Amino acid sequence: MTGAAELLAVWESGLPATGPRRALLLHALARGPGHDTETLLATPVGRRDGDLLRLRRGLFGDRLTGRLTCARCGEELEFDVDTTQLLDAVTDPPPTITVTHGGRRITARPPTAGDLVALASIPAARARAALLSRCIGGTYEPSDIPDDLADAVVAALAEADPGGDLRFTVPCVGCGATCTAPLDIGGYLWAELDAWARATLLDVHLLATAYGWGEAEILAISPTRRRYYLELSGHA
Incomplete structure (x- = not known):
């Protein structure tokens, strides 16, 4: 299981990077220790995105949620997709x-x-x-x-390589049109990691201020206990 310190290290490394480079960092995280960068770079996009979907499921759960705009009427729509449904589209493509x-x-x-x-x-x-x-x-x-x-x-x-062009379909509640949009799982997962990292660092700051603990000590505490300590210190 990926620890908080490792996730923060990946987040920090990816802050100045482009989207594809961030996806590469996340893919390395998904593959685990001993990965080879050249092998990751040679991985078909669909297979990479399948690995990222599985990483996302392990970190943040099965459901992907978000919003999109209907191209026909401009209605703002919400989507909710199960990662298992998306993983069904991921296959190993032929070499050529x-x-x-x-x-x-x-x-x-x-x-x-x-x-x-x-x-x-x-x-x-x-x-x-x-x-x-x-x-x-x-x-x-x-x-x-x-x-x-x-x-x-x-x-x-x-x-x-159908997994290389992941899409979700949402019916428009305004005009009835079927709205289809691509899913950039690398960008989606990075946005979630970024939100998590900033919230976690705020927790570290508040607990360090309240109790004098170091970052490593705080990150070693489970999220549940960390939240309880924040409540006790009046910061939750």
């Missing part, structure tokens, strides 16, 4: 796929965590083409691939 379209044949591999790290600074308008170029191994320049063939390759990669 072959797409034949309009007389052309292209072999591609599923996107990896390393691709996302490498493309973190690429403008959104160019990210799709840059990712496609990496996935086809430089055999073709993205500009040499017709849009319909590029669309076919992207669709085939999504089918090969």
Whole structure:
């Protein structure tokens, strides 16, 4: 089981990092001691996100909740998703796929965590083409691939690694439309870790002020007992 001190160390390391780098730190945490960074970078996005979902379930429970806006009417909607339902979409993708379209044949591999790290600074308008170029191994320049063939390759990669494009569906209570939105589990989990870390450090500050204990001593106390001590000191 991951301890509070280890979680705080991951949080601190990830504060200045990009989203994909934070997801890499979380993935290392999910894999546990002895992980190899190169192996993590080579992991298909769907498999990585499956590991992050399992980590999230262990840290914060089965249910994911949040809000989204209906694209049709602007209604603010709440969603509630079970991680088990999302994990059903996670499979081990094949190393490569072959797409034949309009007389052309292209072999591609599923996107990896390393691709996302490498493309973190690429403008959104160019990210799709840059990712496609990496996935086809430089055999073709993205500009040499017709849009319909590029669309076919992207669709085939999504089918090969469905866990790499996790989505949730919410019916709109305002207009009845079906709203579908992507789930960035790395970003979602990081936001939860960030909220937890800041609350935990506040607890450490308050208990250190009240009792003179050090951080390590306070983090070693269970959350239940910590809350009780905060109540006794008048800070809960």
